[in-house]
Amino acid sequence: MHFFDADATRAALPFDRLIPALRERFAGGCETPPRHVHEIISPIGEAGGDPAARRMTSLIMPAWIAGRYYGVKIVNIAPGNAKRGLPGLHATYMLFDARTGAPLAQMDGDVVTARRTVAASALAASYMARANASHLLLVGAGRVARLLPEAYRTVRPIERVTVWARRESEAQALADQLRGQGFNASATSQLSVACGEADIVSCATLSTEALVRGAWLAPGSHLDLIGSFTPAMREADDACFEGARLFLDTDEALQKSGDLLIPMQHGALRAEDVRGTLTTLSKGVATGRKNDTERTVFKSVGTALEDLAAAILVHESAGG
Template sequence: MEILWLSEEDVKASLSMEETIEAVEEAFREEGLGTVQMPPKSYLLYKKYNGDLRTMPAYLEGMEATGVKVVNVHPDNRGRGLPTVMALVVLNSPKTGAPTAVMGGTFLTSMRTGASGAIAAKYLARKNCRTVGLVGAGAQGKTQLMGLAEVFEIENVKIADVSLDRCRALEEEATAFIDATFEISTDIEDVCDVDILVTTTPSRKPLVKDDWIRVGTHINAIGADAAGKEELDPAILKRAKVVVDDIVQATHSGEVNVPLSEGVIAPGDIYATIGEVVARKVPGRKDDDEITVFDSTGLAIQDVATALRVYRTAVEKGLGRRLPFL
């Protein structure tokens, strides 16, 4: 038998943001309906190198999709000329367990995370959102904005980063897919007076203060994906409707992990999972004055659902290389 190898370039040629949103929304719906198997991420920590390695398996019964992603997060890689996040995804046959494809998962990871933010905002943000604030001007800032641009008519984008050069670079890239005005700053407060705020940093201390957030704001908290990380003032969570992607993962590694461990919030302060909202088990936003927060840790079901879409498109296009396996 053979397996299909898809490089990062093959994956990029096989995946649009619109398609990613469709795949991830279906995955969230399956999770909400209880038709997925997804153990929590397992971590190997490399304290010496300020990094970690994670394995993320999942099975989506309704989509007949199963596989595993192996992904690293090494913040210091930027100085090594390498991406902070690199990944591989293996797709398997649910029927036989045989691997059907191995593909680069770095671009896929960025896209599916951007898609998750767009889906969360679709259900949790106000319907007439026009302004977006980005805290962090890295690769994830770009795909978060790409996803939101698929759902809303964005007119103004505010970007804050410690590096104005990164802000300018993101602005230049974003003009290829969004027609909006841009404002850039090194001061986070400058970008918080918006309809949708997105945080994508690896911070281990709160960056966004409670008194900067107005009523009606939706926040996609993306950066906290390991124990000890947090980007938001816990007081924001106290007055917000908090929706997580997965209860177990968020509790030990999401935006809520530190406030929970310190007793600032309780498990009962978590409103629902995004899957429950997408599956219509619980309502999303109820009124325009609610502050809503989506705590995204990144789920294996997102990777596997998106990888299946990539695989099918690549086969249709004749992309990739067939490699002998057995």
């Protein structure tokens, strides 16, 4: 069995290989059962009386291609880790032979998750963003946001990047980093103005209230919504969906994301308004952008299919 630490996992997942791998897997499909969720509670005495420090949530996400590969991602979320000086989330991915059950590889699950997430957004943009889209606005400055320009540059001629974050210092720090990567990058405190100027607006936050408003978005722009993966989370207001072509990573987003559930509750969005998913786009069954003036929206919540596609790429990069 091969072991891939964070650096080795990252090196095996360049976006010019990962994005086509996702396209192939969405078109080909795989089995993705519902994830398991387990709450693990430590004894009171071991946590010093802090309820958050006692609780850990473990997510188990399986997927397989019959006769080929079987993979499982285990994600452990421990809210009390901040006080311990540790990251709040740890993830590991295990890949097995689907015929024999023999372990093939173990890799860094955090890297797999971050890179497949932004690769899925870039895959969507390859169908939905204008071919000449060159100005990217990042809403958020965290780990996922930092990877988005590189991924988008794989499918569109991204030259200019604007960064907005709640903390201006974080936006400025990311802009400085991106300039070192060859982008014309700058930070902004005026989100409404930046939305109107950008060809692609990509949101990667943990917001529970709408940050981007449809009235701010330019005709022909593409809106990418990554952050809202629970019913209580939201990055876009109802107007973002009005008159736009909407696509999802999977239909599961309709049950998970506040970005969709809240407008549906308001009557501003219907499930029938969804034009397709990454599966139908990758199979050529659905059509993404039809002209340069319409607005498009992509909403993702993540899927074990993406993890499996990335893990196979890591494994096969070592000659597996």
